[in-house]
Amino acid sequence: MAAQIELQGIERVFHLGDSVVHALAGVDLRIEAGEYISVMGPSGSGKSTLLNVLGLLDRPDAGHYLLEGRDVTTLSADEQAQVRSQRIGFVFQSFHLVPRLTAAENIALPMVLAGLPPRERDARVRQALDGFGLAERADHRPDQLSGGQRQRVAIARATVMRPALLLADEPTGNLDRASGGEVVRLLEQLNADGVTLLVVTHDPALGARARRCLRMEDGAIRRDERQQAASHAHG
Amino acid sequence: MRTADLLAFAVGAARGNRVRTVLLMLAMAIGVAAVVTLTALGDGARRYVVREFSAIGSNLVIVLPGRTETGGINPGSFVSSTPRDLTVDDAQALLRAPAVQRVAPLVVGTAELSVAGKLREGVVIGTTAEFIEVRQLRMAQGQFLPREDWNRGSMVMVIGATLRAELFGNEAALGRFVRVGDRRFRVIGVLAPTGSGLGMNSDELALVPVSLAQAMFNTDTLFRIFVEARSREAIEPAKRQVTQIIQQRHDGEQDVTVITQDAMLATFDRLIGTLTLGVAGIAAISLAVAGILVMNVMLVSVAQRRSEIGLLKALGASGGTIRLAFLAEAALLSSAGALFGYALGLAGAALIRALYPVFPAYPPDWAVLAGLGTALFTGLLFGVLPARSAARLDPVTALARR
Numbered sequence: 001m002a003a004q005i006e007l008q009g010i011e012r013v014f015h016l017g018d019s020v021v022h023a024l025a026g027v028d029l030r031i032e033a034g035e036y037i038s039v040m041g042p043s044g045s046g047k048s049t050l051l052n053v054l055g056l057l058d059r060p061d062a063g064h065y066l067l068e069g070r071d072v073t074t075l076s077a078d079e080q081a082q083v084r085s086q087r088i089g090f091v092f093q094s095f096h097l098v099p100r101l102t103a104a105e106n107i108a109l110p111m112v113l114a115g116l117p118p119r120e121r122d123a124r125v126r127q128a129l130d131g132f133g134l135a136e137r138a139d140h141r142p143d144q145l146s147g148g149q150r151q152r153v154a155i156a157r158a159t160v161m162r163p164a165l166l167l168a169d170e171p172t173g174n175l176d177r178a179s180g181g182e183v184v185r186l187l188e189q190l191n192a193d194g195v196t197l198l199v200v201t202h203d204p205a206l207g208a209r210a211r212r213c214l215r216m217e218d219g220a221i222r223r224d225e226r227q228q229a230a231s232h233a234h235g
Numbered sequence: 236m237r238t239a240d241l242l243a244f245a246v247g248a249a250r251g252n253r254v255r256t257v258l259l260m261l262a263m264a265i266g267v268a269a270v271v272t273l274t275a276l277g278d279g280a281r282r283y284v285v286r287e288f289s290a291i292g293s294n295l296v297i298v299l300p301g302r303t304e305t306g307g308i309n310p311g312s313f314v315s316s317t318p319r320d321l322t323v324d325d326a327q328a329l330l331r332a333p334a335v336q337r338v339a340p341l342v343v344g345t346a347e348l349s350v351a352g353k354l355r356e357g358v359v360i361g362t363t364a365e366f367i368e369v370r371q372l373r374m375a376q377g378q379f380l381p382r383e384d385w386n387r388g389s390m391v392m393v394i395g396a397t398l399r400a401e402l403f404g405n406e407a408a409l410g411r412f413v414r415v416g417d418r419r420f421r422v423i424g425v426l427a428p429t430g431s432g433l434g435m436n437s438d439e440l441a442l443v444p445v446s447l448a449q450a451m452f453n454t455d456t457l458f459r460i461f462v463e464a465r466s467r468e469a470i471e472p473a474k475r476q477v478t479q480i481i482q483q484r485h486d487g488e489q490d491v492t493v494i495t496q497d498a499m500l501a502t503f504d505r506l507i508g509t510l511t512l513g514v515a516g517i518a519a520i521s522l523a524v525a526g527i528l529v530m531n532v533m534l535v536s537v538a539q540r541r542s543e544i545g546l547l548k549a550l551g552a553s554g555g556t557i558r559l560a561f562l563a564e565a566a567l568l569s570s571a572g573a574l575f576g577y578a579l580g581l582a583g584a585a586l587i588r589a590l591y592p593v594f595p596a597y598p599p600d601w602a603v604l605a606g607l608g609t610a611l612f613t614g615l616l617f618g619v620l621p622a623r624s625a626a627r628l629d630p631v632t633a634l635a636r637r
Contacts, residue, residue, distance in 0.1 A: 057549060057630045078553040085551020096546045096634065100251035110550040112240045161551070 002069045004164065004196055005031035005054065010063035012049050012219075023049040024060065025219035031198070033164065036191045038210035039200045046219040047200045048169060054198065055088050055167045056080045068164070085114050089158030089195075091187070093170035095150045097142040097157075103149075104129065104138040107156045114161065128156040132186065148179025155186055159195070166190060168199045172206060184209065236556050245564040252536070256568060259532050263572025263610050264579055266522035270606035271580025271598045273518045276587065277511025279596035284503055286595075294336075295369065295496040296473050298329075298460040298481065302490050319485045320456035323385050323445060328484055329462055332476035334469040339366040340385070340445050341459040344452040348441060349414045350402045357398060359415065359441045361448020369461045372437055377409045377424035380444055388444020392420035396428035397438040413441070416451060470495050515602055519609055525572075526613030533565055533621035537628070544625050545633025554626035561622035562615065569614020573607050580606070 012024035023046045031037065039047045052058035053065065056072060065073045072083055097106045104125050111121045129135045132152045142150055151171060158166060168187060172180035184206060191197040201207050208227075215223035236244075249256045300321040326340035342361035347354055360366075364382040367374070379393055392413055399408045412419045420443060428438050449455060464473035474493050481491050537544070547557055580598060587596040 052631050055549065057634075078555065081548065081551050081553040081556075084549065088551075090549045092634065096542060096549075098543055098546070100247055109547075112244070113236055113547065113550055113552045113556060115237050115240075157550070 002066075003030040004033040004035075004068055005029070006064075006066040007053075008064045008066075010050075010053060010060045010065065012046075012053060012058065013061050022219045024053065027063070027219070027221060029214075029221065031196060033196055034191070034194050035196050035198075035212055036188070036210045037196075037198045037212045037214060038207040039198065039214045039216060040202070040204070040207045041216035041222075045216040047216050049219075050216065051167050051169055051198070051200050054165070055090060056084050085110065085161060087164050089161065089163040089166045091151070091155055091158050091166065091168040091171045093173040095142070095147075095154045095174070097150055097153060099142050102139050102141055103134055103145065103153045106142070106153055107160055110157060110161045124160055128160050132156045146179065147175050148182055151175060151179070151183045152186065155183065155190070159190060163195065165196045165198070168197070170201055171199065172201070172203065180206075236552075236559070241559060241563050242567070244560055245567050248536075248540075248560070248564050249568055252539075255532055255536060259529055259568045260572035260575055262525040262528045263522075263569050263614065264576030266518070266525040267573045267576025267606045267610050268579035268583060269521045270515055270518040270602060270609075271577060272583035272587070273514045274511055274602035274606075275580070275584035275596040275598040277507065277514045278599045278602070279584075279587070279594045281504060281507040281511065282595045282597075283593065284507060285500060294464040294467055294470055296462040296464055296470060296477060297494050297496070298462060298477060299492045299494070300456060300458075300490070302492055319488070319490050321460065321481075321491060322455055322457065323449070325481060325484055326457060326460045327385060328480055329460065329477055332473060332480060334464055334473035334476055335462055336465045336469075337365045337369050337463040339363055339369045339461040339463075340457045341366075341461060342445055342448040342452065342454065343458040344448065346415050346451065348398075348402065350411065353402065355398075355401055357441050358439060359443060359448060359451070361443055361445040361451075363445055365463075366442065366461070369463045370437070372429060373427040375425045375427040377422070379424055380442060381423075383444070385444075386446050388447045390418065390420050390447065391423045391444070393424040393426060393442040394422060395426045395436075395438040395440045397436075398441060399425045415441075415443075418447070418451065420447075470497055511599075511602075515605070518606075522606070522609045522613055525610070526617040529565055529569060529614050530617035530620055533561065533618055534624065536564075537561065537621050537625045540625075541628060541633040544628050545630040548628070548630035549634065557628075558622040558626040561625045562618050565614050565618025565622070566611065569610055569618075570607075573610035573614075576610070577603065577607060 007027055007029040010024050010027040011022070014021045014023055027046075027050065039050060041047050049058060053060050060073060063073070064071055067083065067087065072080065075083065098109065101109065107128050108121050108125050111124065129138050132155065134149065134152055134156065137145060137149055137153075142153070145153065166187070171183055171187065175183060187197055187199070188209070199206065199210060207213055211227050213223070213225045213227070214221050215225075298321065323340055326338050329335055329338045339362050344359055345356060346359045348357045348359075349355070362380070363385055364380045366372075367379040375396060377393075380391065381389060383389065394402070394408065394413075402408070402413065403411065408422050408425055411422050413422060426437055426440075443451075462473060462477055464470045474495055478489065478491070478493050482489050485491075544557060584596045584598055587594060
């Protein structure tokens with residue numbers, strides 16, 4: 001069976017003035033459906049670039065990216081947007097909620113962009129609000145929510161289109177310990193329900209929770225460790 | 236993205252930054268209001284002139300002796316070059332035309348008028364009782380020339396207001412005698428002052444019966460025949476019939492020129508219409524300025540909302556969707572501003588009408604449509620560039636910045 005994600009020799013080069021930075025230098029990676037992966041490493045090691053490439057926000061300069069067996073590197077920008085809309089969810093460190101929209105409207109945003117009919121949107125938003133414990137906050141704007149609530153809204157928004165892949169960039173970076181733990185439990189619950197989860201983090205405790213830990217340095221994956229319980233994830 | 240959602244999103248974005256939205260709409264509104272008000276002024280001026288012109292008697296058809304050649308040379312040009320006289324009998328014959336209401340023949344000359352030794356050079360007009368109605372003049376004192384046989388006039392005179400003051404000063408004029416050459420005319424009326432009209436100041440005229448003026452100036456020919464058509468619609472038929480009757484009477488030769496006051500009016504109409512268009516053009520420049528403002532404000536908005544745009548892209552919005560969202564916002568702001576400006580312009584026009592009731596300052600329909608259309612068009616046109624820059628934004632860098 002083909003892997004959900006297959007990266008072959010991915011290169012990403014940035015030109016900063018005269019110097020050339022290899023953010024990704026020949027990355028090969030296979031990810032099976034339903035895996036729980038953490039990506040760690042020092043700043044500038046290419047973690048975020050890897051996340052952006054996986055999320056189709058950034059195009060690699062060389063190599064191939066097969067998502068569910070399809071080479072997505074050659075797709076047009078609009079086709080990539082379509083793939084992002086249907087298959088990929090993002091969770092950001094700074095939440096990135098639209099300040100003028102209520103919690104419910106923020107959660108509905110991906111469905112609005114995808115052109116789903118309002119009836120179905122309303123049903124899914126209500127389901128998400130209930131499922132993430134936000135039912136009473138539906139009409140609150142982001143500035144009326146706590147950090148943990150904001151990130152829960154953001155996770156609800158990332159999963160409302162039922163993506164196969166959830167990409168989280170420092171999801172607990174802006175949260176206190178308690179709400180951070182809550183957010184992690186939520187993400188892991190989603191992973192347990194079958195979503196592939198990839199978390200980029202500086203936090204060793206969070207990184208250690210994943211069943212598979214990638215360690216990046218200088219744009220390459222230096223270590224790829226599977227934890228004790230990880231055996232079922234590798235087919 | 237569904238159209239309703241797109242509009243709702245644009246409205247939400249517009250309401251998200253009220254100061255920006257209000258400023259933008261204000262700029263658009265002032266542009267449209269300028270177009271509406273200025274064209275209302277221009278068109279008001281046109282209507283004003285047309286109305287004033289109509290007051291002189293716009294159903295007027297004027298017959299001049301001699302043919303003004305406009306159609307090149309015709310066979311008649313070789314047969315005779317001197318036109319036949321336009322006579323009092325010609326004028327009387329015109330009354331047969333069904334479209335004609337009144338006819339007033341006109342003889343003009345200058346003569347020396349004297350009253351008790353005071354001399355003054357003056358314009359003497361020989362005409363008939365109908366003149367006062369055809370030219371729509373009014374009497375200040377006494378009465379106008381009596382209705383009588385056009386070929387046998389009584390020795391009476393009607394004088395204009397200025398002439399009365401110059402000849403008689405503060406004394407009463409009615410019943411006094413004015414000597415012209417070897418004839419003495421009794422003053423039976425004074426015209427109310429009117430100012431000028433059709434290049435002839437009626438305040439300085441002395442009017443006498445047409446036959447006497449002809450005898451005085453030793454001529455058989457008329458200077459003009461003023462014909463009043465029965466109605467505005469009858470002007471063209473009257474013109475045709477007059478031409479035909481004169482042609483019959485002049486052995487089949489067209490040796491008169493017939494002009495209508497409407498022809499002059501049309502010239503004025505065109506002139507002021509062009510002026511209004513020019514003023515509207517100047518006002519349209521303010522719309523273009525508003526358009527550029529729309530562009531600047533939208534560009535700033537794109538810069539301010541970079542992370543939102545990046546997020547929308549991450550959530551699966553295509554470049555086209557984002558372009559559409561920003562265009563919808565620009566169009567929405569422009570049209571709202573334009574409608575607001577339209578109301579403002581109407582209020583401005585109403586204010587002008589309130590201040591100057593004689594001035595019919597209503598904006599013409601074409602200006603309203605053009606103003607609103609230009610506003611929308613410039614709004615969209617200048618919205619394209621910001622929308623494109625938003626759509627092209629790289630999501631990675633857009634999201635990285637806070």
